[in-house]
Amino acid sequence: MTTMLPIKHVTKHRLRSKSFVFSIVNPCSSSHAACASLAASPSPSTPSTSNSYQITKQEVVSSFKTWFATRKVQLDPLVDRIYQLLNASADNEDLFPALSALSLPLSECLVLRVLRYSATHRDINSCLRFLDWAGSQPNFHHTRTTLVAIFNILVRADRKPGVLECLDGFRRGVFLHNARFHDILVLGYAIARKPQNALHAYARMRFIGLDLDSFSYHVLLDSLAEKNYFNAFDIILRQIRARGFENHATNIIVVKHLCKERRLEETEGFLNDLVRRGEGLKGPEVSFLVGALCECFRFERAVELVKRFGSSGLVPLDHAYGAWVKGLVRGGREDEALEFFSQKKDSEGYCMSSSRYDVLIYRLLRQNRLQQVYDLLVDMNESCIPPDVATMNAVLCFFCKVGMADVAWELYSSRSEFGLSLNHLACKYLILTLCWDGCVVEAYNVVKSLVGKSYFPDEQTFRTLASALYRECKIDEMKELIDLSVSLDIVPTASTYDQYIYALCQAGRVQDVNLVPGELKTVAARASYVKMINGFVKLGRGDNAAQLLYEMKSKGHKLNFPLCTTVICCLLKMDNSRGRFFNLLQMLTRCESPTRCESPCRIYNFFMEGAGRAQKPDLCREVFELMKSNGVEPNLNSRVLVLRGYLRSGRISDALSFFNVVRGQGLECKKLYTTLVNGLCKCNRIDMSLGFFKSMFRLGFNPSLECYEVIVQELCSLQRYQDAIRIVNAYEKTGRPISSFMGNQLLQHSLISPKLHDTCVYLRGVGFSANSTLNLVIGAFSSCRRMTNFLDLERLIEKCFPPDIFTYNLLLKELTKSDMSKARSLISQICQKGYEPDGWTYQIMLVEDTEVFMDGTLGGSASGGKLNTYKELCNIANEMGQLDLIYKFMDLANYQASLNSKRGAAFGFSKIAKQAGDALKPYLRSLLPRLVRNQYDPDKNVQDAMVHIWKSLTCG
Structure with missing residues (x-):
């Protein structure tokens, strides 16, 4: 087997192993050689010593499909038909009539079968929709069993809020006369791991003289053990024993409770008392104790317990060994677990259950020990152990980690053939690997197909997928991904939102920003606002840019001169520019809260600068006067901006008049003189400028x-x-x-x-x-x-x-x-x-006759001239209508000197053409006929060059 890289170093490696294919295609026919290697060195780089040859992707996919098909899944035609209807109907208006048309023999058993089938496929929405339909039928009422089943499904799918919402509605609903009303409340809160609420419901139940049955008591007891309600646990345990409800389940929960409290000696004594009383142990009790000992690194004591209980015959041998393997894995001693399994397999023929294999495989996957993962998969196949859903997910993770994303994708695409439903880890690995493999659309389709099955990527996976879609310019898919996240009340990070905004602006779709949900705009970073504003300014949409500028300011982002003046200049080019101008000024001054380091004149100065740049000095002066009327004292910059506005418009007399007013107020300073001198020079009033320049020396202002x-x-x-x-x-x-x-x-x-x-x-x-x-x-x-x-x-x-x-x-x-x-x-x-x-x-x-390319590099043109001087290259650029490309030809000339080949110019031209991008499209109609003709030029060099350029323009 080739070296398998960690997931972050994924590349396109392919498996090379004859024994690998042979063992999977011909199960149960080879020896247990793979098992003997389980305790080998943990290094993932250890090469296989078997004879290797290349196998195709389809052979690998077919081999695993054959193995997956050994998993016996009993197909219930009626349930399968119901599930198809649940997936085919988009809303309840279509679904309910379709289900009613089946004339189903609705019963508790059928509801449980449908719930179990849908949960196996991780389709929680289908479970809820069928439960909703069943509850609306006139001759059927949900039982405690069906409600407990849906509660368990929701909790396992990490949708506890749905359980609590359901219980809250149930508590306030019309079910108060139901005999099992309080019982269901206690069960629901206990299953949702809300023991405080369950105890309140239990107390109300006991207050009115009602009591729980054995099943409900044990569910409540288990919830108290899970959440470490130690005092309440002891009380409920006494209630169970007082009512004679104590059974094997009680013992398991007690052992779990003692282990969580780390009362391990007491736990061992409790088990010994059970053995002395002749009560049989079925395995979970020992598993909890062995696991707790391993977590406390008391492995020697755990070994003794496994040997004692295993040899006594009181605990099934397989369960005892399985508990030991699981305990070693949880304790971080995977090598010992592999060695133990190998020894017991060779000496006693011990074979782990698929669940124990899964525990070991997933731990090795997380450690990137892919060689041992492969050996365990082969051993499962050789031992004729059919894979369960967890094993099939582990196989997908394995292929993702070794870089065979195409194999993982094929298995995922065929998941319906063998009932595969992806868990969160497999989804994450598959999405990340497809992104790194360049299959971004496929990765997005995985997310899209699994959203309805209670899956959505975690933050890292979501960010990676969004970044990959951004790099590939898949804007529509990126928009749908963000809409999906918002619909699930998951707000993307600011960086993801920024990438989305950049993609819209780069694609010239800045108007789509208005369709972005409001939830996302709350996380917009300053850079996003700047990008959006500049995009609207380029489109001449000053009103939209102004609205975004106001939002940016109201969210506490700092405004600057270039951004504000750009927006203001754009506004002043629109209809009703004056009204828009002062409306924006009023909006920004209202939300302005000057700090110690910021002047209250700041916003007014932005507008005076914008009006000055837009050649509207009267508007600039009007803002200046508005400042004073609003009680804001203009600062030096305000006066400079008014003066500069007059000078930019060539209004020299108004500028000098304003300057004299300021000078008469005793506010003359170096900055005002500098503005006046520079402005007069730019207005070609050099003598007047020199006069004020000399005045600066007289006044002691060093220019x-x-x-x-x-x-x-x-x-x-x-x-x-x-x-x-x-x-x-x-x-x-x-x-x-x-x-x-x-x-x-x-x-x-x-x-x-x-x-x-x-x-x-x-x-x-x-x-x-x-x-x-x-x-x-x-x-x-x-x-x-x-x-x-x-x-x-x-x-x-x-x-x-x-x-x-x-x-x-x-x-x-x-x-x-x-x-x-x-x-x-x-x-x-x-x-x-x-x-x-x-x-x-x-x-x-360069002059016209400067030789850019070596003589003969491109051969002779149709007119007999050469294509190697600056003048001839300029002619080509002129014919293309892209004069700026002449500078890129110079880069080509530098490359030509080092390339020293007859096709160098064609290579360089294609590079320039690709860089030019869409700018070449308007000229292709006139350029392509010349290229077609020149491909048949008598000169071989010209033919080669033109063929290469043709390919770069039409196929690149």
């Missing part, structure tokens, strides 16, 4: 770096180089180094025109003190000075200001004039320094 950069940029764009150089020089005199932005502006304009260098020479001639190193660099870029080594030029730049990718692009542009090899060398150095080349980098390096 910020941003002021210098904006002014230098505007002066250079107007070719007022002398003023620009003076501003740079003034900045250096403040003791601060030239920024990358200012330096890049000067270098860029020196490349455009020699006037900048001439200005530097002139200023030096009139005695102007300037940065000599910067003059050298400007001269080099103006081609007035030649640098012998570009590394020297790079070092000079580093002395002037810190270079960035824009600087290196300028340097590349200068080097391409003289030496392309040095330029290519600089490209590699740029990458080594951690800079990432951008589109301009490629544009600088």
